[in-house]
Amino acid sequence: MKVHLVSGGCGFVGRNMVKRLLKTTNDKIFVVDDLSVGTHPSTWIENFSSKIFKDIEIIGSDERIYFWKGDFRNILFYMRQNPTYIQSEYNLKFERFSNVFHFAAIVGGRAKIEGDPMMVALDLSIDAEFFYWICQHKPERxxxxxxxxxxxxxxxSTDYAIALSEGDIDFKKNLGTPDMTYGWSKLTGEFLAQIAAKHYGxxxxxxxxxxxxxEDQDLTYPVPSIALRAARKDNPFEVWGSGKQGRDFVHIDDVIDCIMMAMDNIHDGSAINIGSGKLTSFLELIEIFSKIAGYTPEIKPLLDKPVGVHSRYANMDYVNNKYGWKPKISVEEGMRRVYEKALERLKNE
Ligand SMILES: NC(=O)c1ccc[n+]([C@@H]2O[C@H](COP(=O)([O-])OP(=O)(O)OC[C@H]3O[C@@H](n4cnc5c(N)ncnc54)[C@H](O)[C@@H]3O)[C@@H](O)[C@H]2O)c1
Incomplete structure (x- = not known):
């Protein structure tokens, strides 16, 4: 029997991964989430049914999802005390996890990253426990x-922004300063990943x-919230900062595709970009949505809101050339899908 582990499996990326695994495999999926941000599987699993077994929920008539609600660090602790804790506790016959996807993290949008950086720094503790455990358990991937x-x-920055390439982070050279405690924890996580690969195999x-x-992203993120404001035909249209700051938007279906491709090809803890390679400013995003909504709003900049770096976008050459991977969903097509969802949200308000 193959069993995959998805930490943070009820969050945005996690639940899309769980749904993908349900669709493309016949394997069991052990989902861990404390629901601090994520939503219970009953809100996103089709034809939801479940039964309680000890402290978990076994979900679906085919009993493929095992959902344990709690802090990932706690179950990592139990597994450290007893390496076959999950197998024996829940009658699951497997030697080691097949794929382990570690999405449990304190993320949040800009407001969280800048508003409570010390809370976000707790990611360091989640990741340290996680990497320590994988070096003992040795999952397949x-x-x-x-x-x-x-x-x-x-x-x-405003004065100098380039398309970011994988080589712009090089642990053998001096490293630059990442974005707040969130970026520091991710950079540390990458370093631990390389150690886990090199020193522990x-x-x-x-x-x-x-x-x-x-479509199913939380409204604390800019894309669904801008879509909702356009669907409501807000005028004036509020934007955080000047709106000239830009990001590289990539649809979650493409992110999941790229993860699967990357796991088949990369084993040494190194990292690849997942982006579209295109910089889109928030003003352009508003333009895309208001065009779909069929109106031209006046823009109202909210200059006291946190905006983060000025321009963040990917150079996708390495991924394109080495693996032949490109996102399939254009920004226009993806945003149209989010807009449809925003209309649904409005109807249910
Ligand atoms: N969404 C993106 O575009 C994006 C971009 C870059 C990186 N990432 C990374 O992908 C991962 C998932 O991001 P996301 O967008 O799905 O975020 P999310 O907040 O939607 O999901 C994180 C999940 O982890 C859970 N969680 C938090 N702390 C936990 C803990 N201690 N124990 C158990 N569960 C816990 C939350 O309840 C939530 O369901 C994160 O590591 C994030 O940094 C995401």
């Missing part, structure tokens, strides 16, 4: 999501997603 926030911020893949978005 491990995915560590780093972030574009790990890149040096001086390459993303674990297969680890790192990814640096840029701005992932999708």
């Amino acid at each position: 491990v995915l560590y999501p780093s972030s574009s926030a790990a890149y040096p911020i001086d390459l993303q 674990v297969s680890v893949t790192c990814i640096r997603p840029f701005s992932g978005y999708g």
